[in-house]
Amino acid sequence: MSARNRELFALIPVALLVSAGFAAVFAVRSEEIGTLSLTYGAYFLAVCVATHFFLRIALKNADPYLFPLCAVLAAVGLVMLYRIEESLAVEQATVFLVGLAAFAATITFLRDYHLLERYRYLIALGSIGLLLAPRLPGIGSTVNGAYLAVDLGPLSFQTAELAKIGVVIFLASYLNETRELLSVAARRIMGLTIPPLKHFGPLLVVWGAAMLMLVFIRDLGSSLMFFGAFLSLVYVATNRLSYVLVGLAMFLAGAAFFASSVGHVQDRVDIWTNTFESNPCDLSKAELADGQDCGVGQVRQALFTEAEGGLFGQGIGSTLLKLPGPFAPDCGDDKFPECGSILPAPHTDFIFAVVVADLGIFGACGLIAIYALIGLRGFKTAVMAPDGFSKLLATGLTAVFCLQAFVIIGGVVKLIPLTGVTLPFIS
Amino acid sequence: MNAQIIRLYAVILLLFTGLVIFTSRWSVLEAEELTDNPDNRRVLIQEQQVERGTITSSDGVLIAESLPSGGAGGNPNQRIFERRYPEGSLFGNPIGYSYVEVERSGIELSENDLLAGDRNEFATLIDQVSGSTQEGADITLTLDAEAQRVATQALQAAIDSTPGAVGGGSVVAIEPDTGAVRVMASVPGFDPNAVKDTETFKALTADETNTPLLNRPTQSTYEPGSTMKVVTAAAAIDSGEFETSTTLNANSGVSISGAPLANSGGQDFGTIDMTTALTNSVNTYWAQVGEELGSETYLEYMTRFGFNADPKLDYPDSQMAPSGVYSEGKLLDASTTIDIGRVAIGQERLLATPLQMAQVAGTVANGGTLMEPTFLQEAMDPDGRTIEELDPSPQTEVISDETAAQVTEMMVNVANEGTASGLSTSLGQLAGKTGTAEIDVEASINRPWFIGFAPAEDPQIAIAAMIERCTGCFGGEVAGPIATQVMDSLAGE
Numbered sequence A: 001m002s003a004r005n006r007e008l009f010a011l012i013p014v015a016l017l018v019s020a021g022f023a024a025v026f027a028v029r030s031e032e033i034g035t036l037s038l039t040y041g042a043y044f045l046a047v048c049v050a051t052h053f054f055l056r057i058a059l060k061n062a063d064p065y066l067f068p069l070c071a072v073l074a075a076v077g078l079v080m081l082y083r084i085e086e087s088l089a090v091e092q093a094t095v096f097l098v099g100l101a102a103f104a105a106t107i108t109f110l111r112d113y114h115l116l117e118r119y120r121y122l123i124a125l126g127s128i129g130l131l132l133a134p135r136l137p138g139i140g141s142t143v144n145g146a147y148l149a150v151d152l153g154p155l156s157f158q159t160a161e162l163a164k165i166g167v168v169i170f171l172a173s174y175l176n177e178t179r180e181l182l183s184v185a186a187r188r189i190m191g192l193t194i195p196p197l198k199h200f201g202p203l204l205v206v207w208g209a210a211m212l213m214l215v216f217i218r219d220l221g222s223s224l225m226f227f228g229a230f231l232s233l234v235y236v237a238t239n240r241l242s243y244v245l246v247g248l249a250m251f252l253a254g255a256a257f258f259a260s261s262v263g264h265v266q267d268r269v270d271i272w273t274n275t276f277e278s279n280p281c282d283l284s285k286a287e288l289a290d291g292q293d294c295g296v297g298q299v300r301q302a303l304f305t306e307a308e309g310g311l312f313g314q315g316i317g318s319t320l321l322k323l324p325g326p327f328a329p330d331c332g333d334d335k336f337p338e339c340g341s342i343l344p345a346p347h348t349d350f351i352f353a354v355v356v357a358d359l360g361i362f363g364a365c366g367l368i369a370i371y372a373l374i375g376l377r378g379f380k381t382a383v384m385a386p387d388g389f390s391k392l393l394a395t396g397l398t399a400v401f402c403l404q405a406f407v408i409i410g411g412v413v414k415l416i417p418l419t420g421v422t423l424p425f426i427s
Numbered sequence B: 001m002n003a004q005i006i007r008l009y010a011v012i013l014l015l016f017t018g019l020v021i022f023t024s025r026w027s028v029l030e031a032e033e034l035t036d037n038p039d040n041r042r043v044l045i046q047e048q049q050v051e052r053g054t055i056t057s058s059d060g061v062l063i064a065e066s067l068p069s070g071g072a073g074g075n076p077n078q079r080i081f082e083r084r085y086p087e088g089s090l091f092g093n094p095i096g097y098s099y100v101e102v103e104r105s106g107i108e109l110s111e112n113d114l115l116a117g118d119r120n121e122f123a124t125l126i127d128q129v130s131g132s133t134q135e136g137a138d139i140t141l142t143l144d145a146e147a148q149r150v151a152t153q154a155l156q157a158a159i160d161s162t163p164g165a166v167g168g169g170s171v172v173a174i175e176p177d178t179g180a181v182r183v184m185a186s187v188p189g190f191d192p193n194a195v196k197d198t199e200t201f202k203a204l205t206a207d208e209t210n211t212p213l214l215n216r217p218t219q220s221t222y223e224p225g226s227t228m229k230v231v232t233a234a235a236a237i238d239s240g241e242f243e244t245s246t247t248l249n250a251n252s253g254v255s256i257s258g259a260p261l262a263n264s265g266g267q268d269f270g271t272i273d274m275t276t277a278l279t280n281s282v283n284t285y286w287a288q289v290g291e292e293l294g295s296e297t298y299l300e301y302m303t304r305f306g307f308n309a310d311p312k313l314d315y316p317d318s319q320m321a322p323s324g325v326y327s328e329g330k331l332l333d334a335s336t337t338i339d340i341g342r343v344a345i346g347q348e349r350l351l352a353t354p355l356q357m358a359q360v361a362g363t364v365a366n367g368g369t370l371m372e373p374t375f376l377q378e379a380m381d382p383d384g385r386t387i388e389e390l391d392p393s394p395q396t397e398v399i400s401d402e403t404a405a406q407v408t409e410m411m412v413n414v415a416n417e418g419t420a421s422g423l424s425t426s427l428g429q430l431a432g433k434t435g436t437a438e439i440d441v442e443a444s445i446n447r448p449w450f451i452g453f454a455p456a457e458d459p460q461i462a463i464a465a466m467i468e469r470c471t472g473c474f475g476g477e478v479a480g481p482i483a484t485q486v487m488d489s490l491a492g493e
Helices: A003-028 A036-058 A066-084 A086-109 A120-135 A160-184 A197-216 A220-238 A241-261 A263-273 A285-289 A296-307 A351-384 A388-412 B002-029 B031-036 B042-048 B088-095 B106-110 B121-130 B145-161 B198-206 B225-238 B274-279 B283-305 B354-365 B401-417 B475-491
Strands: A140-143 A146-152 A155-158 A187-189 A192-194 B062-069 B080-084 B138-141 B169-174 B181-187 B254-256 B259-261 B324-327 B369-371 B376-380 B386-389 B394-397 B431-440 B445-454 B461-467
Touching: A003 A036, A003 A066, A036 A066, A036 A086, A066 A086, A066 A351, A120 A160, A160 A197, A160 A220, A160 A388, A197 A220, A197 A241, A220 A241, A220 A388, A220 B002, A241 A263, A263 A296, A296 A351, A296 B002, A296 B031, A351 A388, A351 B002, A388 B002, B002 B031, B042 B080, B062 B088, B088 B106, B088 B145, B088 B181, B145 B169, B145 B181, B145 B461, B145 B475, B169 B354, B169 B475, B181 B475, B225 B274, B225 B283, B225 B354, B225 B401, B225 B431, B225 B445, B225 B475, B254 B283, B259 B283, B274 B283, B274 B401, B283 B354, B283 B394, B354 B369, B354 B401, B354 B431, B354 B445, B354 B461, B401 B431, B401 B445, B431 B475, B445 B475, B461 B475
Parallel strands: none
Antiparallel strands: A140 A146, A146 A155, A187 A192, B062 B080, B138 B376, B169 B181, B169 B461, B254 B259, B369 B394, B376 B386, B431 B445, B445 B461
């Protein structure tokens, strides 16, 4: 079977998954199952098949598994959001379509991505601008104390999502050009390999940028993601583990310094280490009386939700999210899930906790496996790429994708401090 | 660069393995601790969404039911239920309560799995496919509502009418051959409907004078006084060291553990046999029997009767106390020096629950076999299937059939011509033993007891009745009539 046909057939189970998922939600709500769930599945299949035929014409030799794998994630995302609140799924479906259109446009208009190399400094500047945009008065907005999103009228999006691609393009291009200088022209002083400052300078700038991000947008998650991608690329480009170790040490030193001086970061770490203590981030009595908890409550609720999962989960739509009758705060049914949910932000930061509770450890591990498979296909693409820039670009994009999944899932399962990044293709 | 890319992927897989490990940690390995965390309200809220089963008495009186309350009625995911107790304070003890504000106690707690319809993983899958919601089983108790009412009223009347009476009292009635608890009354009680108001609950908890939340029959331990002589008689005969005809010098002033012991009112009885000693509740006789048997044998028989351990009743551990010889809140065993002669007449540091003393009477009544006590007559799932039923199970062979028959005969004598003469019940021939523990000799404040069973030839009901304090009163005149009224009520069926 040709690669493209394999892609086409792989889409069928995805469509079945969507149908079954919606059917399960209907069943739990004791609504008419009817043909509606099949209709959703059919729509989903139609959109995916259309994209598939586009790929068939435009990119004959593309990896046949990446698109179905991403479609699975999108399907899981749609079902989970529908399970939380119907209107969210409609929004998500719209965003999914816009995303596919952007995907097609990129393929059509950027046939030769080597063009990007020429504009790398412009791209780097633009990315830094995007990162700082949420801090601008008027359009910036804070989420849980971090400056993450830009509000432009009806549009609100996290600019770091775009910036991360720009940064990877810059790094791939820059490292491809200087990697030999960085690894060969290095001098050894006291057993340490020191690269020439002239070439290493821009990389120090990247370290500085990651630190600045901590200070300015106060977001540990994004900086972890950026810096992780940066170290991955430096390692792949130079094959020098010592750079990675020095870089990691510098990041940790910087993070430790900011953890003690930037309250928001300190809180996140305190919550992570002392989740079940009564007042982990030392709030004053007045603040406690005011109902503040510096966000420790949501982490506890996430773990409590995950504890419902067990091996097989409660079933899609069966885990308690919406507080019933007298337990619900007085904010009306239409405000859910922003208000009235026992687990805060079930549709964004904590969607993985809902997946664990509904689908159990098996479902959750399946999801993690899909991210690992996407990583596999991404790195395989990198290995098979013909030139250095392509290799580094593919590596960087895949690494950023995997790290993003790791950072948010790791936060939700308390492996690392919680930071608010989105779960790729799902939330 | 390819080798580095592959190593990088290995690192990422390692990170993802960490995710899998931590996900397993919360959802499976440590899930139970998270579920039990006091901050975790999920379980409580979900239980509120379950229609708990009803609780009914054996004579068909509805004791507890769940009614829908609050929330949008149409959407089953939004509906919650609240407990209501139509009989109010009559069954506050031992049923307890179940409210999200104050959690659970009593039978509501011990039978929670049945009442809430606890589901296993498999049932959950079935339920998901069929779309049915979780519902609890309806349970029928062995408790008799009418006899419970009689017991509560008789206790209250005795407490009110006896001069100087403060505090409370207990009645426990069990079926000797099944262990079924027919009456468990604790006065003063409380209205379980009221405890959902946390202020009321706090006030009830803080009331240390009346301790209304205490289920006295299982939780409170008292000096059993002369009712303990039934245990002593059983041990004496069953051990083979004494016969009912064994005579001893029973004058006041006999030295027990080096200190002279007096009979009630300083009476001298001369040389008497065992039957006479029980009929007249002669302290000096029974104390000598206790000394003769020795700590080891006596404590062994106590343990067989159910002392020195929580009763094997389906009731919360925190609401049951073991009976036995206590020192500073701890049970003593034979390795410590115990004035066993005085234990044998219900004194020294011996403390017993009313349930334990009812079980003593029940064991003698049941030919020497102690049955496990139980509240549960039947549990029926929402589809009308019986999922649990009273299945009498013997706990211990305490004494032989012959010993039991001889002790019964002596207890009949007590009822006919001894300290319990004047008491009778429509159940038939009464067998019994009175007790009057002196808790403040100077103020002559006593703790009257009665244990017994009827009819003696084919016992239907074994009973223990007591009130905590009254002035200058005796077991036969205060506790005995409460017991016989309850027996009459149970006979009337």
